[in-house]
Amino acid sequence: MTGTKKFTRLSAAAAAVALLAVTACGGGNNAEGGGDEDSQEQVQLRFAWWGSELRQANSMAIIEAFEDEYPHISVEGEFADWAGYQDLLATQFASRDAPDIVQLDDEFIREYADRGVLLELTDIDTSDIDPTILEGGQAEGVQIAIPTGVNALVMMANPELFDEAGVELPDDTTWTWDDFDEITQTIHEETEAFGTNNPIMQVMRVWARQQGEHLFTEDGQYGLSVEQTEEWFQTLYDWSQAGTLPNASLMVEEESATMEDSLIATGRAALGTSWTNQLPALTTASGVDLVPLRMPSPTGNAEDNGLWFKNTMLIAGNAGTEHPEEVQLFIDFFINTEEAGLHNMMDRGLPINETVRAAVVDQVDAQDQVVAELIDSLGGEITDPEPMLPVGYGAISDSYTRYLQEVMFERMTPAEAAEAFVADAESNLGS
Structure with missing residues (x-):
């Protein structure tokens, strides 16, 4: 032709x-x-x-x-x-x-x-x-x-669940993790919905940036100490005990669920961590005009929320x-x-x-x-790019999921999981 x-x-x-x-x-x-x-x-x-x-x-x-x-x-x-x-x-x-x-x-x-x-x-x-x-x-x-x-990692909020619980949507330029704890626990108590969904490892990257670190360094190494990693696993375990996170079985289910069957898309979580470009599809699946929120920060300043442009x-x-x-x-x-x-x-x-x-x-x-x-x-808040992901990232992400499940099912303590996960990460990056 x-x-x-x-x-x-x-x-x-x-x-x-x-x-x-x-x-x-x-x-x-x-x-x-x-x-x-x-x-x-x-x-x-x-x-x-x-x-x-x-x-x-x-x-x-x-x-x-x-x-x-x-x-x-x-x-x-x-x-x-x-x-x-x-x-x-x-x-x-x-x-x-x-x-x-x-x-x-x-x-x-x-x-x-x-x-x-x-x-x-x-x-x-x-x-x-x-x-x-x-x-x-x-x-x-x-x-x-x-x-x-570009995308950014945000928390998609379901305003109907907030209204049902009698909780106002937070000002996402000033809210802190303490605010997040109070909001999610109240929503769980008043509606039985979970506060948020399964925390993917990308959320850990946000948290590391809020500590002034990167989960992976410029030269492709794991960027947190065993003690910092333990603190993260402990935080997630505490959230699961408070109803902020779903129970261990539901977290496993969420790992393999399609976006349309996720907790935020089916109205079973008030907040769902997701990339900004997924907002239209999640809104369609949930039947609710979801509201994207910046991540909470440790200080209440938007510049400290740890976000980056992906x-x-x-x-x-x-x-x-x-x-x-x-x-x-x-x-x-x-x-x-x-x-x-x-x-x-x-x-x-x-x-x-x-x-x-x-x-x-x-x-x-x-x-x-x-x-x-x-x-x-x-654009005015994000000034620090995220280092390029290392070779071996996929294996490390799988390892994160595995050890987080061990913590949630109480087969390992956060300290044990942190030590094993860091060793796995360093091994994968070293190879």
Whole structure:
């Protein structure tokens, strides 16, 4: 088919990767301002991402817009479900057959950075991007990826349960952990709903930042002492005894529950820790206009709440590409143009380019608008980025869940669990 734009659907089976080539007709290569196609060398790039069918459609629209702007560059899209994408990408990099442009997650970017397989991005316009967000794609001061958007970890509040308990929603710029304890215990006593849901390890990262530490250091080591880790496990155990947290069995159930079946989505918890981009889906599932709140702080000052901007995902170039200039041209278009932003909307997070963000926010409503306003208000409070996650983070997260369950089922004391967890973390990071 003449002039056809292509994408490839990628999936992973238990022992093999099957590739299926699919074609999709798109716009032509006759846009104004794209230069004289006949006078420029024709360049073929590959761009890979994971995500839903919606993201696939959004990404193909961005590719078509880019090709219209630069007719001498053709981009083939390759997409996969999350479950198969990471293994496939690792295999492709190992065999030196990785796409020119790749979408990456925080959990894996340090591994690629340490292997030196990511292109140093020197020609991307970053003048309209918050430096604290941009640092999320840097390794040892070198820009090797650009975040596509940002999230923040918040507590989603169910105002109906607060009303039922006769408790006012807190001022999230001033509330403390003591306020949190009082609020959640009162709600549990008055409604039988739990105060909050299962505390994922990301909450521990917030707590560490509130202590002036990072759960993982810049050089990829575990950042807390055994005593600090014990204090965290003890706090969670105390919360479970007070009804702030669900009992041990329900916490295990919550670990494997879908977002729609979570405690906050089903009205069984008054507060639910979640990422800001999940607010619209949780609101739909719960049937309640949930209210996102900043995390409590130890001081009552919003600047001490320990939040950071998390990269929803990042876009990077393959250091082995034959076309580094064109790769950076595409990334710049993807990040910095309103046209690309209006195709992405908030699917890859709230855009990091502030001009693009304004254009997107102008087009959203309801809970997406709430998220946008909250992220914007956090900009003056968040000054310290979170270090890049270490290689081995996934195993450490699994270890955290295991030892927290041991504490909740009272098979280990917080002190015993802390000592074992720190040893596991150091072992995983050391290997």
